[in-house]
Amino acid sequence: xxxxxxxxxxxxxxxxxxxxxxxxxxxxxxxxxxxxxxxxxxxxxxxxxxxxxxxxxxxxxxxxxxxxxxxxxxxxxxxxxxxxxxxxxxxxxxxxxxxxxxxxxxxxxxxxxx
Amino acid sequence: xxxxxxxxxxxxxxxxxxxxxxxxxxxxxxxxxxxxxxxxxxxxxxxxxxxxxxxxxxxxxxxxxxxxxxxxxxxxxxxxxxxxxxxxxxxxxxxxxxxxxxxxxxxxxxxxxx
Numbered sequence: 001x002x003x004x005x006x007x008x009x010x011x012x013x014x015x016x017x018x019x020x021x022x023x024x025x026x027x028x029x030x031x032x033x034x035x036x037x038x039x040x041x042x043x044x045x046x047x048x049x050x051x052x053x054x055x056x057x058x059x060x061x062x063x064x065x066x067x068x069x070x071x072x073x074x075x076x077x078x079x080x081x082x083x084x085x086x087x088x089x090x091x092x093x094x095x096x097x098x099x100x101x102x103x104x105x106x107x108x109x110x111x112x113x114x
Numbered sequence: 115x116x117x118x119x120x121x122x123x124x125x126x127x128x129x130x131x132x133x134x135x136x137x138x139x140x141x142x143x144x145x146x147x148x149x150x151x152x153x154x155x156x157x158x159x160x161x162x163x164x165x166x167x168x169x170x171x172x173x174x175x176x177x178x179x180x181x182x183x184x185x186x187x188x189x190x191x192x193x194x195x196x197x198x199x200x201x202x203x204x205x206x207x208x209x210x211x212x213x214x215x216x217x218x219x220x221x222x223x224x225x226x227x228x
Contacts, residue, residue: 034216036219041123041221041222042221043118043204043219043220043221044157044206044217044219046217046218049216090156101147101159101162104156104157105156106154106156107156
């Protein structure tokens, strides 16, 4: 069965530092992968998605993610974090079927130190 | 831009009440979803619908039902609310095309059952 693991529950980085959030997935075929961000009290906003092709995908707000099939990973990165990036981040994989169901990881909460 | 609107941001109800959570999307999407979000558990799928009057159970349907009488509207119903249904509820929608269609989320309804 498909699954998504985000190993880090909470990460704190200093403003201006680089960021990498980890995501590992379990899926039999080529996965459809997504990263979402949730600001406090808000819904989820799509940051980026991967379906095929170039394994490095660019998203909104300066984020990028790299798909590594050999490691079953889809880690999210940002070269320089801003205080406004403090939020919870969710990785998701397409669950199969035609309805577009997603399986979400449990999320990583990002705190940013001034 | 896709707009998913949930009727209430905050809702307080009493144990045993019948509770309706409403969700409307403006992009003519076929698929609609209801999730609940709890700390440390991530997002869990309650029900989804891929067409008018069609519904499918998700991972945690017990205690809930749904209604989709019109394409743009998807309602979540708590038949007899209980305190363990206190949670954040998120609605999402996506278009046809299956796994490569991202889900678009509303801002959520924070429901408290007293």
